[in-house]
Structure formats: structure tokens, C-alpha cells
Amino acid sequence: MDHEADSHRTDLMTITRYVLNEQSRHPESRGDFTILLSHIVLGCKFVCTAVNKAGLAKLIGLAGETNVQGEEQKKLDVLSNEVFIKALVSSGRTCILVSEEDEEATIVEPSKRGRYCVVFDPLDGSSNIDCGVSIGTIFGIYMVKDGGEPTLDNVLQPGKNMLAAGYCMYGSSCTLVLSTGTGVNGFTLDPSLGEFILTHPNIKIPKKGKIYSVNEGNTKNWDAPTAKYVEKCKFPKDGSSPKSLRYIGSMVADVHRTLLYGGIFLYPADKKSPNGKLRVLYEVFPMSFLMEQAGGQAFTGKQRALDLVPKNIHERSPIFLGSYDDVEEIKALYAAEEK
Numbered sequence: 001m002d003h004e005a006d007s008h009r010t011d012l013m014t015i016t017r018y019v020l021n022e023q024s025r026h027p028e029s030r031g032d033f034t035i036l037l038s039h040i041v042l043g044c045k046f047v048c049t050a051v052n053k054a055g056l057a058k059l060i061g062l063a064g065e066t067n068v069q070g071e072e073q074k075k076l077d078v079l080s081n082e083v084f085i086k087a088l089v090s091s092g093r094t095c096i097l098v099s100e101e102d103e104e105a106t107i108v109e110p111s112k113r114g115r116y117c118v119v120f121d122p123l124d125g126s127s128n129i130d131c132g133v134s135i136g137t138i139f140g141i142y143m144v145k146d147g148g149e150p151t152l153d154n155v156l157q158p159g160k161n162m163l164a165a166g167y168c169m170y171g172s173s174c175t176l177v178l179s180t181g182t183g184v185n186g187f188t189l190d191p192s193l194g195e196f197i198l199t200h201p202n203i204k205i206p207k208k209g210k211i212y213s214v215n216e217g218n219t220k221n222w223d224a225p226t227a228k229y230v231e232k233c234k235f236p237k238d239g240s241s242p243k244s245l246r247y248i249g250s251m252v253a254d255v256h257r258t259l260l261y262g263g264i265f266l267y268p269a270d271k272k273s274p275n276g277k278l279r280v281l282y283e284v285f286p287m288s289f290l291m292e293q294a295g296g297q298a299f300t301g302k303q304r305a306l307d308l309v310p311k312n313i314h315e316r317s318p319i320f321l322g323s324y325d326d327v328e329e330i331k332a333l334y335a336a337e338e339k
Contacts, residue, residue, distance in 0.1 A: 013198035039091035080122035125250030134171030136252030159285030159306035209262025221270035225333035264322035276318035297327035
């Protein structure tokens, strides 16, 4: 690749241009959604810079507080949370924000209110900051139907009602993966331009994968279908090759790999966490939305993940997501167990 020549090209598909193109397909659009997304993108750029400087800026030490999930908070979590809250409120297009870091939802003051609810995890996998493993921001967007006073019911909706979802991964490069309900696209931050460039157009997950991703340290606490499935991955009865295990322990990184290479990501319920560990609104829903948009599936062990109706904003759920055929297999094992 000739980077010198590349740097003079201005016909690159930036995320701004992509979103504006999408907007022009909807003549009735007022541009509110475009403005909201540009504020999310700005937040991602800011956090990306902060993450890259974390080791130098001594931001790594614990902030000394514990968040609502009982996790020790790193300073970068606190910073990222503030960045996104400010970016979203200042867009003037949001009415309710739900963050993994805040116990209560943020209701935006009337003068800055808009039609959208945003649910997000400002820095997922932040315990990995110290060792340089990829971490990321996950977000989902709902629209409020009526113009009344915003309430929690506006966000306690099934994931299938989301308008858009995405994540930004801060790793060897900064990658933003987005779906507005018409497929999935991946953008990579070009640091010299400060712009996200479309590098992965129309991502489709392979129908069947060769990788399974799960924390096998929890094996003794698993239910029968999960244990059977993982056993089958390692010792296939049909003469096929065993699947490879890849588990980073950072949901954004594990899901990103699954999306690009295929396979399955599992975070099942177990005896220790009977409701699973991952949060429905800002982890399970956005990732399940992206998986379905890319041609994969997402299943909770009982139902399609996007059909789940959360009862509280920090509710948890088991999740199995990835290639269509791989998720079919785990669904069959749960169906057999029911019988």
C-alpha cells in the first residue's frame, strides 16, 4: 500500500460521509440521528487518545471507588464515562442515557432534550488496561415514540427495537463497528487525518466457524448444554477437526474476532452467576444486534436475545452469539434439555 499516495486521496469514505449518505436515503430525516452519531464518534476519538496515553498519564491507578456492579473502577472508566455523558448531552438529541458506570439512568434536562435514548458501556474490559489488551466502548440507540416526559420504560425495551448499535475497539488500531439496521460496517481511525475510514464494508459473519470463545475456568459451574457443547468443540464425534479456543476476556475484542472470523462466543449462566454475567442493555443487546445484522445469531439459552424484555437497566443475561450454524447447535442442545 502506497501510504504517500494514499494520504493525498480525498475520496475516502469517512464515517461522517457514510452517515450523511445513509441520511439522504431518508428524505424525511432532519439530521438528528446524524448529529447524535457524530457526537458518539467524537467521544470514541477522545477515549482512544486517553487509552493510548493511559500508561504515560498515570491514569491506570484505581479511582478508588467501586461501580454499581461491584467492580473496582479504573480512572479511565470514570474519564470515559464523563466523556460520553457530556458528548451525548451536548448533542441536544438525547433524553435518557444509561451507562454501565452509573447506578441510575441520566435524564437529560428539558432544554437539551431530543428523541433518542442511548445505552452504553463507556469502557468495557477496563481491567485489561494495564496489560495492553484491546478494550472498547459499546453502545445502542433507541428512539422515544411519544413526546412525553422520558421514563425508564423508554429504555426497557427489547433489543429488536434498537435503531442502531455499535462498538469502538481500542487495540492495535482504533476500529468502530456500526449498524444502523441495514448491515454492518467497520471503520478504522486514521490518526493522521483524525477520521474514521470505511475499511470493512458490509461485514458478513461466516455461516460456520472454527473457533469457540468461553472462559473455561468456569467449567465446573456450567449447566449440561454448555458443557456438552464445549465437549463437542474439543472432541467432535463426526470426524471433523476440533475447534480452536480463543478467549481474550474483553467482550469487544472477543466479539470483534468472532464477527470477522466466525465461530461462537459464549458467556453462559452458571452456578456462580445464575443469570449470566453480561448486562442486557449495553452489552448483550448491541452485540446481538450486530451479530444478527451480519447474518449470525444470538441466543440466551431460552430465547432469541433481541426478544428479551429487560426489567431493570443493569439486568444480566447469559449469551451465546456468533455464526448461524454454531448457534443452531447450542440451541438444539438446550431444546433437547427442555424435553
